[in-house]
Amino acid sequence: MAAPILDIRGLVKSYTQGLLHRRETFRLEADLSFPTSAIVGVMGPNGSGKTTLFELITGSNMPSAGTVRVLGRDIHNVKYTERDRLAIHYHQSYQVRRFRRTRPSFLMQPAGLDYPVVHLFDEPQFNTQDGYIGFMLDFFRRLRSEGRLVLVCLHPNEPYHVELMEEVCERFVFVLAGRVREYPDFRSLVEAADVRAYLGRLVPNGGAR
Protein backbone atom coordinates (compact mmCIF):
# COMPACT_ATOMS: atom_id res chain seq x y z
CA MET A 1 0.00 0.00 0.00
CA ALA A 2 1.22 3.51 -0.76
CA ALA A 3 2.58 5.55 2.13
CA PRO A 4 0.12 8.06 3.65
CA ILE A 5 0.49 11.66 2.47
CA LEU A 6 1.13 12.70 6.06
CA ASP A 7 1.83 10.40 8.96
CA ILE A 8 2.53 11.81 12.44
CA ARG A 9 3.59 9.20 15.02
CA GLY A 10 4.23 9.79 18.73
CA LEU A 11 5.10 13.40 18.05
CA VAL A 12 6.11 15.35 21.14
CA LYS A 13 7.44 18.86 21.49
CA SER A 14 8.37 19.87 24.99
CA TYR A 15 9.55 23.31 26.05
CA THR A 16 11.25 23.56 29.42
CA GLN A 17 12.54 26.28 31.69
CA GLY A 18 15.24 26.27 34.32
CA LEU A 19 18.73 24.72 34.34
CA LEU A 20 18.83 22.75 37.57
CA HIS A 21 15.17 22.13 38.07
CA ARG A 22 13.78 21.64 34.64
CA ARG A 23 10.16 22.49 34.49
CA GLU A 24 8.02 21.80 31.46
CA THR A 25 6.25 24.97 30.32
CA PHE A 26 4.53 23.62 27.23
CA ARG A 27 3.99 20.20 25.80
CA LEU A 28 2.46 19.32 22.45
CA GLU A 29 1.56 15.74 21.59
CA ALA A 30 0.14 14.49 18.33
CA ASP A 31 -0.69 11.25 16.55
CA LEU A 32 -2.37 11.84 13.22
CA SER A 33 -2.50 10.14 9.86
CA PHE A 34 -3.85 11.43 6.58
CA PRO A 35 -3.64 8.62 4.05
CA THR A 36 -5.15 10.48 1.10
CA SER A 37 -5.90 13.99 -0.13
CA ALA A 38 -8.21 16.04 2.08
CA ILE A 39 -8.93 19.51 3.39
CA VAL A 40 -8.48 19.52 7.14
CA GLY A 41 -9.58 22.33 9.45
CA VAL A 42 -7.34 22.96 12.44
CA MET A 43 -8.91 25.04 15.20
CA GLY A 44 -7.90 26.04 18.67
CA PRO A 45 -7.23 29.07 20.84
CA ASN A 46 -4.16 31.26 20.37
CA GLY A 47 -1.19 29.69 22.10
CA SER A 48 -2.67 26.19 22.02
CA GLY A 49 0.07 24.86 19.74
CA LYS A 50 -1.39 25.10 16.22
CA THR A 51 1.57 26.92 14.71
CA THR A 52 4.04 24.71 16.61
CA LEU A 53 2.29 21.68 15.12
CA PHE A 54 2.63 23.20 11.63
CA GLU A 55 6.32 23.93 12.22
CA LEU A 56 6.92 20.34 13.30
CA ILE A 57 5.12 19.07 10.19
CA THR A 58 7.18 21.26 7.85
CA GLY A 59 10.44 20.50 9.63
CA SER A 60 11.23 24.04 10.72
CA ASN A 61 11.04 22.98 14.37
CA MET A 62 12.67 19.83 15.77
CA PRO A 63 10.41 17.47 17.72
CA SER A 64 11.45 16.23 21.16
CA ALA A 65 10.22 12.77 20.12
CA GLY A 66 8.31 11.07 17.34
CA THR A 67 8.31 11.28 13.55
CA VAL A 68 6.63 13.18 10.74
CA ARG A 69 6.54 11.36 7.43
CA VAL A 70 5.40 12.90 4.16
CA LEU A 71 4.83 10.25 1.49
CA GLY A 72 6.96 7.99 3.64
CA ARG A 73 9.90 10.39 3.98
CA ASP A 74 10.90 11.58 7.43
CA ILE A 75 10.75 15.34 6.90
CA HIS A 76 13.36 15.95 9.59
CA ASN A 77 15.79 13.90 7.55
CA VAL A 78 15.23 15.86 4.31
CA LYS A 79 17.67 18.61 3.24
CA TYR A 80 16.62 21.87 4.89
CA THR A 81 16.21 23.79 1.65
CA GLU A 82 14.05 21.05 0.14
CA ARG A 83 11.64 20.46 3.00
CA ASP A 84 9.15 22.95 1.59
CA ARG A 85 8.95 20.80 -1.55
CA LEU A 86 7.17 18.23 0.62
CA ALA A 87 5.25 20.38 3.10
CA ILE A 88 4.94 24.15 2.88
CA HIS A 89 3.84 26.48 5.67
CA TYR A 90 2.07 29.64 4.49
CA HIS A 91 2.75 31.85 7.48
CA GLN A 92 0.80 34.67 8.91
CA SER A 93 2.33 37.74 7.34
CA TYR A 94 4.10 38.91 10.52
CA GLN A 95 5.81 35.59 11.19
CA VAL A 96 9.45 35.16 10.38
CA ARG A 97 10.50 31.75 9.26
CA ARG A 98 13.74 30.44 10.63
CA PHE A 99 15.27 27.00 10.24
CA ARG A 100 17.40 25.58 13.00
CA ARG A 101 20.20 23.80 11.20
CA THR A 102 21.81 21.07 13.22
CA ARG A 103 23.21 18.75 10.55
CA PRO A 104 24.98 19.26 7.24
CA SER A 105 22.65 18.93 4.27
CA PHE A 106 24.75 16.35 2.42
CA LEU A 107 23.86 13.81 5.11
CA MET A 108 20.17 14.23 4.38
CA GLN A 109 17.72 13.08 1.74
CA PRO A 110 16.40 15.09 -1.20
CA ALA A 111 12.68 15.91 -1.21
CA GLY A 112 12.07 14.28 -4.58
CA LEU A 113 9.24 16.68 -5.50
CA ASP A 114 9.04 20.04 -7.29
CA TYR A 115 5.75 21.15 -5.82
CA PRO A 116 4.68 20.42 -2.25
CA VAL A 117 2.13 17.72 -1.45
CA VAL A 118 1.17 19.07 2.00
CA HIS A 119 0.00 22.71 2.20
CA LEU A 120 -0.43 24.30 5.62
CA PHE A 121 -2.27 27.61 5.75
CA ASP A 122 -1.71 29.40 9.04
CA GLU A 123 -4.54 31.80 9.88
CA PRO A 124 -5.25 33.07 6.35
CA GLN A 125 -6.68 36.57 6.34
CA PHE A 126 -10.33 35.81 5.76
CA ASN A 127 -12.54 38.85 5.49
CA THR A 128 -15.88 39.11 3.78
CA GLN A 129 -15.39 42.54 2.24
CA ASP A 130 -13.11 41.86 -0.68
CA GLY A 131 -14.22 38.45 -1.90
CA TYR A 132 -10.81 36.79 -1.73
CA ILE A 133 -12.23 34.10 0.58
CA GLY A 134 -13.98 32.51 -2.38
CA PHE A 135 -10.77 32.28 -4.38
CA MET A 136 -8.84 30.89 -1.41
CA LEU A 137 -11.44 28.19 -0.77
CA ASP A 138 -11.44 27.25 -4.46
CA PHE A 139 -7.65 27.04 -4.35
CA PHE A 140 -7.83 24.64 -1.39
CA ARG A 141 -10.27 22.51 -3.39
CA ARG A 142 -8.02 22.56 -6.42
CA LEU A 143 -5.04 21.37 -4.37
CA ARG A 144 -7.20 18.59 -2.95
CA SER A 145 -8.38 17.54 -6.39
CA GLU A 146 -4.74 17.30 -7.46
CA GLY A 147 -4.21 14.72 -4.71
CA ARG A 148 -2.68 17.05 -2.11
CA LEU A 149 -3.34 17.48 1.58
CA VAL A 150 -4.47 20.90 2.81
CA LEU A 151 -4.43 21.95 6.46
CA VAL A 152 -6.10 25.26 7.27
CA CYS A 153 -5.66 26.61 10.75
CA LEU A 154 -7.99 29.22 12.09
CA HIS A 155 -8.95 30.70 15.43
CA PRO A 156 -12.51 31.72 14.56
CA ASN A 157 -13.84 34.96 15.93
CA GLU A 158 -16.74 35.55 13.54
CA PRO A 159 -19.65 33.23 12.69
CA TYR A 160 -18.62 33.17 9.01
CA HIS A 161 -15.20 31.79 10.01
CA VAL A 162 -16.95 28.68 11.37
CA GLU A 163 -19.24 28.67 8.35
CA LEU A 164 -16.39 28.64 5.84
CA MET A 165 -14.54 25.94 7.78
CA GLU A 166 -17.69 23.80 7.69
CA GLU A 167 -18.05 24.49 3.97
CA VAL A 168 -14.54 23.64 2.85
CA CYS A 169 -13.11 21.18 5.41
CA GLU A 170 -13.99 17.49 5.56
CA ARG A 171 -11.99 16.53 8.62
CA PHE A 172 -11.07 18.51 11.70
CA VAL A 173 -8.33 18.76 14.27
CA PHE A 174 -8.83 20.56 17.56
CA VAL A 175 -5.79 21.75 19.49
CA LEU A 176 -6.20 22.76 23.12
CA ALA A 177 -3.28 23.35 25.47
CA GLY A 178 -1.01 21.09 23.45
CA ARG A 179 -3.51 18.24 23.12
CA VAL A 180 -4.34 17.38 19.52
CA ARG A 181 -7.59 15.59 18.77
CA GLU A 182 -9.12 14.56 15.49
CA TYR A 183 -12.76 14.59 14.36
CA PRO A 184 -13.98 12.82 11.22
CA ASP A 185 -16.54 15.53 10.36
CA PHE A 186 -17.94 18.90 11.36
CA ARG A 187 -20.82 17.47 13.35
CA SER A 188 -18.65 15.40 15.64
CA LEU A 189 -16.38 18.41 16.11
CA VAL A 190 -19.10 20.76 17.30
CA GLU A 191 -20.65 18.06 19.49
CA ALA A 192 -17.49 17.82 21.61
CA ALA A 193 -17.98 19.66 24.90
CA ASP A 194 -14.64 21.46 24.94
CA VAL A 195 -15.03 22.54 21.31
CA ARG A 196 -18.47 23.93 22.15
CA ALA A 197 -17.02 25.79 25.12
CA TYR A 198 -14.23 27.14 22.92
CA LEU A 199 -16.52 28.28 20.11
CA GLY A 200 -19.12 29.73 22.48
CA ARG A 201 -21.53 31.95 20.60
CA LEU A 202 -19.97 30.86 17.30
CA VAL A 203 -21.38 27.32 17.55
CA PRO A 204 -23.68 27.12 14.55
CA ASN A 205 -27.33 26.18 15.03
CA GLY A 206 -26.68 22.90 13.27
CA GLY A 207 -24.43 21.92 16.15
CA ALA A 208 -27.28 22.27 18.64
CA ARG A 209 -29.18 19.31 17.22
Add this chain to the structure above:
Amino acid sequence: MALFEARGVHKRFGHQVVLENIDLSFESGRLSGIMGPNGAGKTTCFNVLTGRYKPDRGRVLFDGEDITGLSPNAIACRGIARSFQTISLFDEYSALENVLIALPEVRERGFNMIEPLSGDGADADRAAAVLARVGLAGRERRRAGDLAYGERRALEIGVALAAAPRLLFLDEPTSGLGVEATARLSEMVRELKHDYSIVVIEHDMQFLFGLADAISVIHWGQVIARGTPDELRENKWVQRSNLGRP
Protein backbone atom coordinates in the same frame (compact mmCIF):
# COMPACT_ATOMS: atom_id res chain seq x y z
CA MET B 1 -0.78 32.79 -29.66
CA ALA B 2 -0.63 34.98 -26.58
CA LEU B 3 1.39 38.19 -26.80
CA PHE B 4 3.04 37.50 -23.45
CA GLU B 5 3.37 34.29 -21.48
CA ALA B 6 4.90 33.11 -18.25
CA ARG B 7 5.34 29.36 -17.86
CA GLY B 8 6.11 27.68 -14.55
CA VAL B 9 7.89 30.71 -13.12
CA HIS B 10 9.45 30.00 -9.74
CA LYS B 11 11.33 32.47 -7.53
CA ARG B 12 12.85 32.17 -4.09
CA PHE B 13 14.30 34.84 -1.82
CA GLY B 14 16.48 32.91 0.62
CA HIS B 15 14.28 30.23 2.18
CA GLN B 16 11.08 31.90 1.18
CA VAL B 17 9.28 30.82 -1.97
CA VAL B 18 7.85 34.07 -3.37
CA LEU B 19 6.58 32.81 -6.72
CA GLU B 20 5.48 29.22 -7.17
CA ASN B 21 4.79 27.75 -10.55
CA ILE B 22 3.26 30.89 -12.10
CA ASP B 23 1.50 30.43 -15.44
CA LEU B 24 0.15 33.61 -17.02
CA SER B 25 -0.96 34.50 -20.50
CA PHE B 26 -1.76 37.98 -21.79
CA GLU B 27 -3.57 38.34 -25.11
CA SER B 28 -2.91 41.09 -27.62
CA GLY B 29 -5.43 43.94 -27.57
CA ARG B 30 -6.75 42.96 -24.13
CA LEU B 31 -6.55 44.35 -20.66
CA SER B 32 -5.32 41.61 -18.36
CA GLY B 33 -5.56 42.05 -14.62
CA ILE B 34 -3.45 40.59 -11.85
CA MET B 35 -4.97 41.03 -8.45
CA GLY B 36 -4.21 39.83 -4.97
CA PRO B 37 -4.03 40.98 -1.38
CA ASN B 38 -1.04 42.92 -0.07
CA GLY B 39 2.07 40.78 0.17
CA ALA B 40 0.70 38.18 -2.24
CA GLY B 41 3.65 38.49 -4.61
CA LYS B 42 2.10 40.72 -7.30
CA THR B 43 4.94 43.20 -7.59
CA THR B 44 7.59 40.46 -7.41
CA CYS B 45 5.75 38.78 -10.23
CA PHE B 46 5.80 42.01 -12.24
CA ASN B 47 9.49 42.40 -11.53
CA VAL B 48 10.19 38.93 -12.87
CA LEU B 49 8.03 39.49 -15.95
CA THR B 50 9.74 42.80 -16.74
CA GLY B 51 13.28 41.59 -16.12
CA ARG B 52 14.18 43.15 -12.76
CA TYR B 53 14.55 39.70 -11.20
CA LYS B 54 15.59 36.53 -12.90
CA PRO B 55 13.34 33.56 -12.14
CA ASP B 56 14.93 30.44 -10.61
CA ARG B 57 12.85 28.25 -12.91
CA GLY B 58 10.38 28.79 -15.72
CA ARG B 59 10.22 30.84 -18.88
CA VAL B 60 8.92 34.23 -19.95
CA LEU B 61 7.91 34.65 -23.60
CA PHE B 62 7.09 37.85 -25.47
CA ASP B 63 5.63 37.46 -28.94
CA GLY B 64 7.09 33.96 -29.06
CA GLU B 65 10.59 35.05 -28.10
CA ASP B 66 12.13 33.72 -24.90
CA ILE B 67 13.02 36.82 -22.87
CA THR B 68 13.73 34.99 -19.58
CA GLY B 69 16.65 36.57 -17.76
CA LEU B 70 17.07 39.50 -20.17
CA SER B 71 17.84 42.87 -18.57
CA PRO B 72 14.98 45.33 -17.98
CA ASN B 73 16.52 47.50 -20.68
CA ALA B 74 16.63 44.70 -23.24
CA ILE B 75 13.02 43.85 -22.42
CA ALA B 76 11.96 47.52 -22.71
CA CYS B 77 13.68 47.68 -26.12
CA ARG B 78 11.39 44.89 -27.31
CA GLY B 79 8.37 47.08 -26.65
CA ILE B 80 7.36 46.48 -23.04
CA ALA B 81 6.85 49.56 -20.87
CA ARG B 82 5.93 49.70 -17.22
CA SER B 83 4.86 52.16 -14.58
CA PHE B 84 5.82 51.80 -10.94
CA GLN B 85 3.84 51.56 -7.73
CA THR B 86 5.86 54.48 -6.37
CA ILE B 87 5.95 57.42 -8.73
CA SER B 88 9.24 58.01 -10.52
CA LEU B 89 9.23 61.33 -12.38
CA PHE B 90 11.65 64.20 -12.87
CA ASP B 91 9.91 66.66 -10.54
CA GLU B 92 11.91 69.71 -11.63
CA TYR B 93 10.92 69.21 -15.26
CA SER B 94 7.63 70.12 -16.86
CA ALA B 95 5.03 67.50 -17.68
CA LEU B 96 5.87 67.93 -21.36
CA GLU B 97 9.60 67.49 -20.73
CA ASN B 98 9.02 64.31 -18.75
CA VAL B 99 7.30 62.81 -21.79
CA LEU B 100 9.81 64.33 -24.25
CA ILE B 101 12.70 62.65 -22.44
CA ALA B 102 10.94 59.32 -22.86
CA LEU B 103 10.26 59.68 -26.61
CA PRO B 104 12.40 57.18 -28.50
CA GLU B 105 13.45 59.77 -31.11
CA VAL B 106 14.65 62.15 -28.38
CA ARG B 107 16.48 59.37 -26.55
CA GLU B 108 18.23 58.32 -29.74
CA ARG B 109 19.45 61.86 -30.38
CA GLY B 110 20.62 62.14 -26.79
CA PHE B 111 19.99 64.99 -24.42
CA ASN B 112 21.50 66.49 -21.34
CA MET B 113 19.79 67.49 -18.16
CA ILE B 114 21.20 71.02 -18.10
CA GLU B 115 20.01 72.50 -21.36
CA PRO B 116 16.28 72.92 -21.64
CA LEU B 117 14.54 70.48 -23.94
CA SER B 118 13.05 71.94 -27.06
CA GLY B 119 9.49 72.83 -26.27
CA ASP B 120 8.41 73.10 -29.88
CA GLY B 121 8.59 71.14 -33.09
CA ALA B 122 7.41 67.66 -33.98
CA ASP B 123 8.70 66.07 -30.77
CA ALA B 124 6.75 68.49 -28.63
CA ASP B 125 3.62 67.81 -30.66
CA ARG B 126 4.01 64.12 -30.10
CA ALA B 127 4.63 64.62 -26.38
CA ALA B 128 1.60 66.92 -26.13
CA ALA B 129 -0.52 64.28 -27.87
CA VAL B 130 0.59 61.71 -25.28
CA LEU B 131 -0.30 64.11 -22.46
CA ALA B 132 -3.73 64.62 -23.98
CA ARG B 133 -4.28 60.85 -24.00
CA VAL B 134 -3.66 60.68 -20.29
CA GLY B 135 -5.94 63.65 -19.57
CA LEU B 136 -3.18 66.21 -19.03
CA ALA B 137 -3.96 68.61 -21.93
CA GLY B 138 -3.32 72.13 -20.64
CA ARG B 139 -0.80 70.93 -18.06
CA GLU B 140 2.17 70.76 -20.46
CA ARG B 141 4.19 73.56 -18.84
CA ARG B 142 3.40 72.65 -15.25
CA ARG B 143 6.35 71.30 -13.21
CA ALA B 144 5.81 67.58 -12.60
CA GLY B 145 6.41 68.23 -8.88
CA ASP B 146 3.55 70.75 -8.80
CA LEU B 147 0.94 68.45 -10.32
CA ALA B 148 -1.77 66.95 -8.16
CA TYR B 149 -1.14 63.36 -7.07
CA GLY B 150 -3.65 61.89 -9.52
CA GLU B 151 -2.10 63.92 -12.35
CA ARG B 152 1.34 62.64 -11.43
CA ARG B 153 0.02 59.08 -11.70
CA ALA B 154 -1.40 59.93 -15.12
CA LEU B 155 1.88 61.51 -16.16
CA GLU B 156 3.72 58.37 -15.21
CA ILE B 157 1.49 56.41 -17.55
CA GLY B 158 2.18 59.07 -20.20
CA VAL B 159 5.92 58.55 -19.77
CA ALA B 160 5.41 54.80 -20.29
CA LEU B 161 3.25 55.47 -23.38
CA ALA B 162 5.87 57.78 -24.90
CA ALA B 163 7.83 54.75 -26.05
CA ALA B 164 4.77 53.53 -28.00
CA PRO B 165 4.95 50.15 -26.25
CA ARG B 166 3.46 46.96 -27.63
CA LEU B 167 2.60 45.94 -24.08
CA LEU B 168 2.03 48.28 -21.16
CA PHE B 169 2.40 47.10 -17.56
CA LEU B 170 0.81 49.26 -14.85
CA ASP B 171 1.75 48.52 -11.24
CA GLU B 172 -1.02 49.52 -8.79
CA PRO B 173 -2.09 52.62 -10.74
CA THR B 174 -4.80 53.49 -8.20
CA SER B 175 -2.38 53.37 -5.27
CA GLY B 176 -2.93 56.47 -3.12
CA LEU B 177 -5.83 57.76 -5.23
CA GLY B 178 -9.19 58.82 -3.84
CA VAL B 179 -12.54 57.75 -5.23
CA GLU B 180 -12.84 60.53 -7.82
CA ALA B 181 -9.27 60.27 -9.05
CA THR B 182 -9.67 56.49 -9.33
CA ALA B 183 -12.81 56.99 -11.45
CA ARG B 184 -10.93 59.40 -13.74
CA LEU B 185 -8.02 56.98 -14.05
CA SER B 186 -10.44 54.19 -14.83
CA GLU B 187 -11.94 56.22 -17.69
CA MET B 188 -8.48 57.01 -19.02
CA VAL B 189 -7.37 53.38 -18.97
CA ARG B 190 -10.64 52.37 -20.64
CA GLU B 191 -9.74 54.73 -23.51
CA LEU B 192 -6.19 53.39 -23.73
CA LYS B 193 -7.59 49.87 -24.11
CA HIS B 194 -8.60 50.71 -27.69
CA ASP B 195 -4.96 51.10 -28.76
CA TYR B 196 -2.80 49.19 -26.31
CA SER B 197 -2.37 45.76 -24.81
CA ILE B 198 -2.30 46.39 -21.08
CA VAL B 199 -1.53 44.42 -17.94
CA VAL B 200 -2.65 45.98 -14.65
CA ILE B 201 -1.66 44.86 -11.16
CA GLU B 202 -4.18 45.97 -8.58
CA HIS B 203 -5.39 45.16 -5.13
CA ASP B 204 -8.48 47.30 -5.85
CA MET B 205 -10.78 44.56 -7.18
CA GLN B 206 -13.56 46.94 -8.07
CA PHE B 207 -11.24 48.83 -10.42
CA LEU B 208 -10.10 45.68 -12.20
CA PHE B 209 -13.54 44.10 -12.38
CA GLY B 210 -14.74 47.15 -14.27
CA LEU B 211 -11.90 47.16 -16.79
CA ALA B 212 -10.25 43.80 -17.30
CA ASP B 213 -11.04 41.21 -19.97
CA ALA B 214 -9.38 38.51 -17.90
CA ILE B 215 -8.09 38.40 -14.34
CA SER B 216 -5.55 36.22 -12.57
CA VAL B 217 -5.75 36.20 -8.78
CA ILE B 218 -2.39 35.82 -7.06
CA HIS B 219 -2.02 34.83 -3.43
CA TRP B 220 0.74 33.00 -1.57
CA GLY B 221 2.91 33.60 -4.65
CA GLN B 222 0.62 31.44 -6.79
CA VAL B 223 -2.20 31.91 -9.24
CA ILE B 224 -5.13 30.78 -7.08
CA ALA B 225 -7.93 31.70 -9.52
CA ARG B 226 -8.42 33.02 -13.01
CA GLY B 227 -11.25 33.96 -15.32
CA THR B 228 -13.27 36.82 -16.75
CA PRO B 229 -14.76 39.24 -14.22
CA ASP B 230 -18.17 37.59 -14.81
CA GLU B 231 -16.77 34.13 -14.16
CA LEU B 232 -15.03 35.23 -10.98
CA ARG B 233 -18.15 37.04 -9.81
CA GLU B 234 -20.10 33.78 -9.84
CA ASN B 235 -18.30 32.69 -6.69
CA LYS B 236 -20.64 32.64 -3.70
CA TRP B 237 -18.19 34.43 -1.41
CA VAL B 238 -17.49 37.08 -4.04
CA GLN B 239 -21.22 37.71 -4.23
CA ARG B 240 -21.34 38.18 -0.47
CA SER B 241 -18.50 40.70 -0.62
CA ASN B 242 -18.59 44.35 -1.64
CA LEU B 243 -17.48 43.25 -5.05
CA GLY B 244 -20.60 41.21 -5.64
CA ARG B 245 -22.82 44.20 -5.10
CA PRO B 246 -23.79 46.25 -8.12
